[in-house]
Amino acid sequence: MELTYKTKNNRLKVNIESDSVKDSFKKLAEFQEVFDESACGMCNNDDLQFIVRTVDNNDYYELRCKKCGAKLAYGQHKTGGSLFPKRKLENGSFDKEHRGWHKWTPQG
Ligand SMILES: [Zn+2]
Known part of the structure; x- marks a missing residue:
């Protein structure tokens, strides 16, 4: 089918x-x-960009909001090559407010 x-x-x-x-x-x-993922979890903008960054031979998959710069990071399953969005907060609970979208504050 x-x-x-x-x-x-x-x-x-x-x-x-x-x-x-x-x-x-x-x-x-x-x-x-x-x-x-239809819109940014921070500002609700729907113009999102898929990004893969390679750092030290590791690939990092993420979605970035083109408007506010927030990101949604994806984790990688150990087998099968599949990805999952990281929607949990640091304390392990589900991020109800922003669905895993977050911003890194610039240094300084
Ligand atoms: Zn945004």
Whole structure:
């Protein structure tokens, strides 16, 4: 079976091919978790940029808001090459207010 899915903000479209309903469910879930972030959690702007930074041979995946500069960082699962947005606060609880979006304050 094949299904086409468009993100909520209409910026990305994906074709998912799969053998079963379970398989498409999994693939869509993975896609949504990573790509279906429709707006910045700080200022609600929908102009977002996908960024990969490489530091010391490690790749860091993040979404950046082009308006306010806030970022949403993605963690990497140890196997399977999949990503997940980091939505928890430092104390381990879910970031209800900003959904994991945050700003680093400049030094000085
Ligand atoms: Zn923003």
